[in-house]
Amino acid sequence: MVKVDGSGGNSSLIQVRDLDKTYRRGGEEIHVLQGLNLDVSKGEFVAFMGPSGSGKTTLLNLLGGLDVPTRGSITVAGDEITHMSAGRLTEWRARHVGFIFQMYNLIPVLTAFQNVELPLLLTKLSKAERRAHVETALSIVSLADRMQHFPRQLSGGQEQRVTIARAIVSDPTFLLCDEPTGDLDRKSADEVMALVEELVATHHKTVLMVTHDPIVASRAQTTLHLDKGVLVEAGKAPQTITAGGVA
């Protein structure tokens, strides 16, 4: 269950309590997130929508341990990450978070295989074990035959699937997707979203996704709206949305 009123119990995979994030620009304070509460259970697929500047990406960055809140707490699988040192947070990210970015952010000089292998180089897995994991991840995203291709030799959709393989290869606790289809055409976007759905349905992954696209958001089990730093609505999107557009 996804809750935004702070009433979720300790069984939630992700617990966010009274989260504030304030930036200082010049002499001015900008309150990006204000008193935000969120509970997400394991296996949930949640989409965050909202206008630009509403704090979606900031929330994702905080949940992924890439940024620290001004106030409040974030607990993931029992680990309170809010007060972790930078070093511990880095280790925590490596173990628990899979990132999928809008611009794919693959390393252009590495092959698909090598890109997917990157998170595993930080583990104690042997070369053969790493290879097996990478091949499995690339098979899940249907790119087993593109392992030795460089990013420039792949289409945008394929690049994003490699990014997904990189995100899941170390079997993280949850996936964070920041506009994963923002740079893709509709067909590729559908393929990528089908893959994310499969990860949730078949592999029981927990996915938190930021998107501007209501069609993409409709693929999530729950859509939350952020406006001026506050989660203002929970549950299904107000409109009935299909893959073909807004009904």
Added chain:
Amino acid sequence: MKFSRIILANLLRKKVRLLLTLGSFAVALFLFSFLAVVRDAFGRGADLASADRLITINRTSIINLIPLSYRDKMLRIHGVKYVTHNNWFGGIYKEEKNFFPQFVIDPENQRKVFPELIVPDDQWKAFVNDRQGAIAGVKTVERFHWKIGDRIPIKTTLYGGGSWEFNLVGIYHGKRPQDDETQFWFQWDYFEEKIPAAIKGQIGWYVLRVDNPDDAPRIAKAIDAEFANSPNETKTETESTFAANWVKQFGNIQFLIGSIGTVVFFTLLLVTGNTMAISVRERTSELAVFKAIGYSDRFVLFFVLAESLVIAVIGGVLGLLLAVGAVPGLGRALNGLLPNIVLSPEMLLFGLGVALLVGILSGLLPGIGAMRMRVVNALRRV
């Protein structure tokens, strides 16, 4: 090792830039080695000087001669073990460009004072027995393709003109690789016989060996006191001081070369640092991704430093190899003007150390920048 592929891939992403940076490194290290060799050659005399040797010259100048009769008085000073004497001949072999130093020596004591310059006993015996005999250093022998038994004509420029004939009866080698192996020696008696009467019995300088190097300052003072207020007062110094003062006559060569070397070092540092800074800046988002997926700040610093170090080592080794090949050519090009041109293992190690230092320093600033970079800011730049 598992990260070497990443480092290699990053290095090879801009091949032209990599080649140019390696080229800058190689050229700079080549130049650096050359400067080090020349600087070392100028300073070598002092380094090779024996602690138990003193040089006595005329107080006015080394070109002023001093009487041979001083020798016996010197030998009477407590602590003096051996005394030998030399004159500068300054002759020309065939053409002026064929420069090599020619010395008139005292066959009786030369080997006792300079034991590091080795002549086989049979050759030395032949030298002593032949009034016109000569011994040459192996480098000069090789340079002019001489062999034992050759007749060597040398035209004098200082002692009345004409050509003096010598029989090459011996070849000397230095014990150490840096020893000067370009000298040409011939006998005092032959010299004394041919020079004008006005300068007979006059020698250029004395070289003394003392029993105990700790006594050298006392002995130097005693010698100069012995000949004070005479028509030919003396100036006695340790061999290293003499060599250092000799180099000073050319101006502050060491400082000049050191300054150029420093400029080369900093130019290389700026060029490489700039290259690394551009390279890191181009990859800001990639480095941010590394951090996002769990690579620590130290890893990011490691990647940047590893790249700059690989460039430094490859470029540095290339430059040093070029120098190893070119230094003998420099020696030949200088026609023996600097006889001690050697690129020693110590200099090669120093060069490699310089390359590594530049590698570390040039990668350090961009690496620290990358290390401190905030992932969220870096990803926002995409």
